Amino acid sequence: MKNLLTITSMFLMLFIASCSSGSDDDDPILNPLATTITYSNTISTIVNGNCTGCHGSTPTNGAPMSLTTYNNVKDAVENRGLINQIETGNMPKNGTDLTSTQIQSFKTWQTNGFPQ
Numbered sequence: 001m002k003n004l005l006t007i008t009s010m011f012l013m014l015f016i017a018s019c020s021s022g023s024d025d026d027d028p029i030l031n032p033l034a035t036t037i038t039y040s041n042t043i044s045t046i047v048n049g050n051c052t053g054c055h056g057s058t059p060t061n062g063a064p065m066s067l068t069t070y071n072n073v074k075d076a077v078e079n080r081g082l083i084n085q086i087e088t089g090n091m092p093k094n095g096t097d098l099t100s101t102q103i104q105s106f107k108t109w110q111t112n113g114f115p116q
């Protein structure tokens, strides 16, 4: 009888522990970080799809710099007017303009301090 009680209370403790530690992390409403725009989850995909054809690790077609790393892209936003270039449709050069959602992603990324 004493063993049964011990086992029961152990299960109960496990159950309580898993509830309190698990739910907060998985719930996107309770955890706004889950929707943060980062270089890895959003920016790199846009750049790889629209820019690295010219701004590759060895830039081609007259592009003056590479946009293949986090530091490349952050530097281009801070020092090379990247956001202005995509807002005016100057970049991607000779390509389809980025969507307003994609442009907004760059602005949000900058406002939030360039999350990796």
Ligand code: HEC
Residues within 6 Å of the ligand: 047, 050, 051, 052, 053, 054, 055, 061, 062, 063, 064, 076, 080, 081, 082, 083, 085, 086, 090, 091, 092, 093, 094, 095, 098
């Ligand atoms: C077809 C080739 C090509 C593509 C694709 C392209 N670029 Fe460019 N990019 C260039 C060239 C060439 C220049 C040099 C200046 C000019 O022609 O405006 C340039 C210049 C720039 C500059 C200004 C650099 C400076 O120091 O003045 C930025 C910022 C930039 N590109 C960002 C981007 C971004 C972001 C994308 C993707 C959304 C992109 N480019 C796609 C060719 C390209």
